[in-house]
Amino acid sequence: MTGAQRNPVGRSRVKRFLTVLPALVVVIAAALGPSLATRSAEAAVGIPFGRPGADTLLGTDRLGRDVLAQLLYGGWGLLLLAGVIAVAVTGLSCVLGAVAALRPRVGALIEGVADFAILLPAVLGILLVLTAWPDAGVYGLVVVALLFGTPYCARVFAAAAAGVAASGYVEAAQASGETLPHLVFREVIPNLREVLAAQLGLRFVEGVYVVSTASFLQLPTTLGASNWAVMVRENSSGMLLNPWSVLAPSLAIAVVAVSVNLAVTSFDQHRPRRWARGSESLGPAGAESPVAGNALEERG
Numbered sequence: 001m002t003g004a005q006r007n008p009v010g011r012s013r014v015k016r017f018l019t020v021l022p023a024l025v026v027v028i029a030a031a032l033g034p035s036l037a038t039r040s041a042e043a044a045v046g047i048p049f050g051r052p053g054a055d056t057l058l059g060t061d062r063l064g065r066d067v068l069a070q071l072l073y074g075g076w077g078l079l080l081l082a083g084v085i086a087v088a089v090t091g092l093s094c095v096l097g098a099v100a101a102l103r104p105r106v107g108a109l110i111e112g113v114a115d116f117a118i119l120l121p122a123v124l125g126i127l128l129v130l131t132a133w134p135d136a137g138v139y140g141l142v143v144v145a146l147l148f149g150t151p152y153c154a155r156v157f158a159a160a161a162a163g164v165a166a167s168g169y170v171e172a173a174q175a176s177g178e179t180l181p182h183l184v185f186r187e188v189i190p191n192l193r194e195v196l197a198a199q200l201g202l203r204f205v206e207g208v209y210v211v212s213t214a215s216f217l218q219l220p221t222t223l224g225a226s227n228w229a230v231m232v233r234e235n236s237s238g239m240l241l242n243p244w245s246v247l248a249p250s251l252a253i254a255v256v257a258v259s260v261n262l263a264v265t266s267f268d269q270h271r272p273r274r275w276a277r278g279s280e281s282l283g284p285a286g287a288e289s290p291v292a293g294n295a296l297e298e299r300g
Contacts, residue, residue, distance in 0.1 A: 030075030082207030097157020
């Protein structure tokens with residue numbers, strides 16, 4: 001491969017890295033926040049909604065607490081729960097989508113459930129589950145995310161897996177009597193890596209929105225009293241006195257969501273389209289898996 005051919009690839013990788021860099025900075029700051037904070041998030045250090053100064057770089061909140069300390073303490077739980085939701089929804093949806101592509105009746109059922117779930121607002125589900133199950137906490141949020149996120153995500157995976165399921169090597173595996181778990185985990189899912197990565201990013205953004213919405217609505221999420229969404233709700237009354245008490249946590253949430261979304265979009269635009277979809281064979285001649293074909297391409 002010539003240098004002219006390698007440069008566009010290198011530039012696209014740098015562009016994707018720069019796109020996701022703001023989210024990485026915010027996530028790392030949230031993870032290291034408690035050790036970086038110079039004071040407790042609950043300690044009052046000044047008057048309510050005090051202006052930024054030398055001792056309080058982002059001013060104070062409605063109770064006179066340091067906004068920067070609260071910002072450093074309040075992000076890790078929110079982002080960690082969003083990551084758990086993203087992994088759970090994506091993993092379950094990937095398996096269901098692969099099964100739906102191999103078993104058309106299951107695919108029709110998933111499509112019907114997805115059509116029904118899309119019609120119901122996620123906020124309504126959050127209110128119903130967390131008010132009817134007040135002790136659920138983070139488990140209730142995960143249940144809501146699975147109920148409302150899995151059907152649509154599984155439908156995306158089913159559409160992506162349809163071409164893989166119709167390929168020659170999967171048909172050969174079915175003809176040889178391989179079990180459904182073998183077909184799902186050994187034949188189909190390994191060839192959905194790009195879709196898996198893209199959906200994982202999108203589900204993470206959805207998880208951030210779900211957790212932030214539940215915290216903003218003051219529903220029982222056991223994420224603590226100083227997470228970013230709670231900061232926005234509690235300090236909104238004093239935004240004119242100290243705008244940073246609301247803008248700082250809002251920008252933190254927005255930077256993570258927008259940056260990850262742009263990175264996923266960039267990844268989806270630049271991912272290689274190696275295999276045709278439909279009834280044609282997606283691998284090399286015969287029933288060879290495209291995973292093997294990719295390995296040969298990379299070694300070549």
